[in-house]
Amino acid sequence: MTHRLDMATALQAGPDGRLSGTTSDHYWNFAGPFGGYIAALLMRAVMQDERRLGPPVAQTVNFCGALSKGAFEITLQIDRGGKATQHWTARLLQGDATVATSTIVCANRRETFAHQTVAMPQVPPPEAVPQSVPPPGLPWLGSYAFRFIEGAPEFGKPPRTDGKLGSARTALWLSDNPARPLDYVALSSLADCFVLRLVQMRGGLAPMSTVSMTTYFHATDAEMEAQGTAPLLGIADSKRFVANFHDQSMELWGRDGRLMASGIQTVWFKE
């Protein structure tokens, strides 16, 4: 059976080289699909292109406007290619409107000097952490399994009125739901599966959306394969909220304490 992520990101190549697809209700957020779905779409466009040099090492997605339910197109351009790296620009379009842009760097990766300066945070194993029951009305939350260790968003609770600020940090076990073997399309989307930090910092919901997101893929091919369907340990945090924007950082950790991906995003909020 084809996984919902693969159905939702299926792309058809047209005679003009453009790719076309259709949004999926499984990844719907408030006013459109959640950003991780858009990142995954743009990643898939590059991953399935026969001109691709090697695995992706970096992806930046700029969220320009809401993706409406229905058909969309993706254009792909190789900005520059070499033996070591290859630079792509992908654009997600509906009619004449640019919904999102993405730059993706692919690379020829071989074994080199290797060192990890940071250790995976010590946390209880996934089987010791109950799976969160997502609130109704936000289908994308049902397409992932969230096991919050620290900093669970207070969905369904009214905004706090005591003026106290929560912690911006979250730690959780995270995986596709239903389970799906990890690949770069899934990892691109998992990188955006952290509820916006403002929600747990202030409590309650407010108008907000991610404006730009950058993810670096560290995992080797062997590590990606070894991960399989096992949950990733996700860590998210923020440093500064000011003048309509806040930053948000994330780490995704895999088997044997390997840092599989890390990244940052900047989030617009209204007031």
Add this chain to the structure above:
Amino acid sequence: MTHRLDMATALQAGPDGRLSGTTSDHYWNFAGPFGGYIAALLMRAVMQDERRLGPPVAQTVNFCGALSKGAFEITLQIDRGGKATQHWTARLLQGDATVATSTIVCANRRETFAHQTVAMPQVPPPEAVPQSVPPPGLPWLGSYAFRFIEGAPEFGKPPRTDGKLGSARTALWLSDNPARPLDYVALSSLADCFVLRLVQMRGGLAPMSTVSMTTYFHATDAEMEAQGTAPLLGIADSKRFVANFHDQSMELWGRDGRLMASGIQTVWFKE
């Protein structure tokens, strides 16, 4: 007298809307200008455009190939504009070759909820830290004043042969040289003034270059103005080196312990 950064980033608009300029020896690295100069060029193209909505909040630069000495052109495109945010794509070209691409998000920023979750690291003041004397042959190092507090690169020393790894962390006071009041063009460049972490991790030089860099600008207009020509506290670190790439994070701190900018980059290295 016009500052060297302003001379080096001067752009002339042509009749076709393209901007043209010429490289400066003051920001030369090994095989071309250092990446921060390229970031500053692309930032300046947007900053001086009369269509700009407001200050930049995010910039991603993809370094596609070396910028050769001499003339270059920049193309600018607004991907999408709204009341709150405006998305730009800038391209740096020499002939038909794309040297770099940059997405820049500008915004309409007003006073909102504000909170900083992290405190500036406690370090000696700039006047208590001697200014580093840069080695000859890398002119860009002379266009900045570096006062290393921790993790100075071991320029001029032979590669370590004891097999011990250095720390990836650096803390330093950093400013333009000669001094120059802070603006977004300068901040865009200062964000890339950290010597690549691999150098101090392993000792010695090796073939390496930044492939993609993302910077978020947190500082308010008032904070930018208040900073003036005072040095910024810069912090850089890395998490993982593997399969030809390593990540690198940076923070730039200003007066009163404000986080002015933060970001990440991914670096290719040969072996």
